[in-house]
Amino acid sequence: MTTRSDIEKMILRVAMQDRAAFEALYAATSAKLFGIILRVLKDRAAAQDVLQDVYLRLWQGGASSFRAGRASPITWLATVARNRAIDRLRRDRPATPLDQAPEVADSAKGPEALAIDASDRARIDGCLDELKPDRAAAVRGAYLDGDTYADLAARHDVPLNTMRTWLRRSLMSLKDCLTR
The missing domain is CATH 1.10.10.10 (Winged helix-like DNA-binding domain superfamily/Winged helix DNA-binding domain)
Incomplete structure (x- = not known):
């Protein structure tokens, strides 16, 4: 079982571009973050895109903004993921009123x-x-x-x-x- 301390150490090592720590962090947290993102977006493909974006941002320097001791590392990661998902929702929100929006093909899920x-x-x-x-x-x-x-x-x-x-x-x- 991965502990809070383990995740905290992984984030700090990711900030130093440690690939093994990045892989371990992904393995330990991706399912949880995906669930959070999916709940916000309600679209599996979009959630996968946002999840990839979250980890990409962590790798490209986002992990350095984590401050050990200020927040639980998983709460911090969940907040980052939730915020990215909300940003995606806002970005994808239709610019026109619904009554003027073009018709879209049915994208209902299968059985x-x-x-x-x-x-x-x-x-x-x-x-x-x-x-x-x-x-x-x-x-x-x-x-x-x-x-x-x-x-x-x-x-x-x-x-x-x-x-x-x-x-x-x-x-x-x-x-x-x-x-x-």
Whole structure:
């Protein structure tokens, strides 16, 4: 199991252009980051593009902006990934009003993709149901609805650092649940 300290060290080594650390960081974090990006974009191909962009930016100097001790390394990576996904959404947003937008061919997913999505969604929902209701609501708000930690802390009437702790611990619980 990769620990917080391991991920932190990998990020710091990636900042020094250590290829082995980059490969290890990708192996340890890409599935989680992909899930976050996919939830924001709701498009697998776009999510894969953004995930590649996240790691490319880390390699090209983005890792040097990580400050050990200020934030959990996985939270930092998740924030970077979420922000890149939101940037992609904003960039791809239609420039014209919907009533004036040109017609687009149906890009609906096929039955197999829908079944896989439904299965994944059911597993995640089942794991979220294992959390306390307020923790599950905070996770949904932060990672599905794009709420900021400050907004969530105010909504749940808890200090900001408590909200960060809730989210970190909840994500660890979700990870444990999803690996069962």
